Amino acid sequence: MTERITQYERDGLVFDVADTGPLDGPVVVLLHGFPERNTCWRDVAPLLHAQGLRTLAPDQRGYSPGARPPRRRDYVLPELSRDVAALIEAVRGQGGDVPIHLVGHDWGAMVGWHLAAKRPELVASYTAFSVPHPAAFVHALRGRQALKSWYMAAFNVPLLPEWLGETGRMRRMLRGAGMTRADVARFQTEIVEYGALPGGLGYYRALPFSLGGLRDDLTVRVPTTMVWSDGDTALDRKGPEETAEYCTGPYEFVELVGVSHWIPTHAPQEAAEAILGRIGDA
Numbered sequence: 001m002t003e004r005i006t007q008y009e010r011d012g013l014v015f016d017v018a019d020t021g022p023l024d025g026p027v028v029v030l031l032h033g034f035p036e037r038n039t040c041w042r043d044v045a046p047l048l049h050a051q052g053l054r055t056l057a058p059d060q061r062g063y064s065p066g067a068r069p070p071r072r073r074d075y076v077l078p079e080l081s082r083d084v085a086a087l088i089e090a091v092r093g094q095g096g097d098v099p100i101h102l103v104g105h106d107w108g109a110m111v112g113w114h115l116a117a118k119r120p121e122l123v124a125s126y127t128a129f130s131v132p133h134p135a136a137f138v139h140a141l142r143g144r145q146a147l148k149s150w151y152m153a154a155f156n157v158p159l160l161p162e163w164l165g166e167t168g169r170m171r172r173m174l175r176g177a178g179m180t181r182a183d184v185a186r187f188q189t190e191i192v193e194y195g196a197l198p199g200g201l202g203y204y205r206a207l208p209f210s211l212g213g214l215r216d217d218l219t220v221r222v223p224t225t226m227v228w229s230d231g232d233t234a235l236d237r238k239g240p241e242e243t244a245e246y247c248t249g250p251y252e253f254v255e256l257v258g259v260s261h262w263i264p265t266h267a268p269q270e271a272a273e274a275i276l277g278r279i280g281d282a
Helices: 045-049 077-092 107-118 134-140 150-154 160-167 169-176 181-192 197-205 207-215 238-246 268-281
Strands: 007-010 013-020 027-031 054-058 100-105 125-129 224-231 251-260
Touching: 007 077, 013 045, 013 077, 027 077, 027 107, 045 054, 045 268, 054 077, 077 100, 077 107, 100 107, 100 268, 107 125, 107 134, 125 268, 134 238, 160 169, 160 181, 160 197, 169 181, 181 197, 197 207, 224 238, 224 268, 238 251, 251 268
Parallel strands: 027 054, 027 100, 100 125, 125 224, 224 251
Antiparallel strands: 007 013, 013 054
């Protein structure tokens, strides 16, 4: 019998999962970004449930209290990808031949790109929000994307981001990036007070170790949709535009007009429509 997955384990790390919707439905794995947890999907998931889909949204490495390793190297992209593969394999271990669709926003999208490329047998379709294919992102850094990514360097300064988080200055940065006051209040309670900020920063601090892996073949062959919003202050259009070059399966680029970077929380209806459209086509 299929049971709810509220936690799963990989290499001694324990991950918390929000498993909701019809237990017998096709599965959608929802990956959050920085600095949010699985609650960023709270308005998207019910729209998917209404269409008969089961959603599993993990608190990823660095966010789940039982999965906060201390080293920078613990947060390299292949490790993050394997964490999600372990969740999908746990779902498959419940039996049945239920298709599993992958969705990611922000850093969750980066993890999703890697998993879709490296383990296509686990993924029936992929929908990425905001962050383009890793190779397209790196190529975009030669242009305006470099200016928009200034914070990545700042997050690698020891103790500075933690200080920004504790003093409230990061909350002001997030407001400038389009978060609402309610979003920022949730960041304070769900990230800073929850102790998840250092782990979330680990994704950025591991980038020097992750970049070498981007030389590998990361061609994505599964049906894929790339969703980008023109109000995104962190991601320039060039990377999402060029993502098609790295996808050989059915592919669609969706641009949302007047929407900030925080698509799952600010445009849940449009996000759900993009996910359902990709699942339907797949």
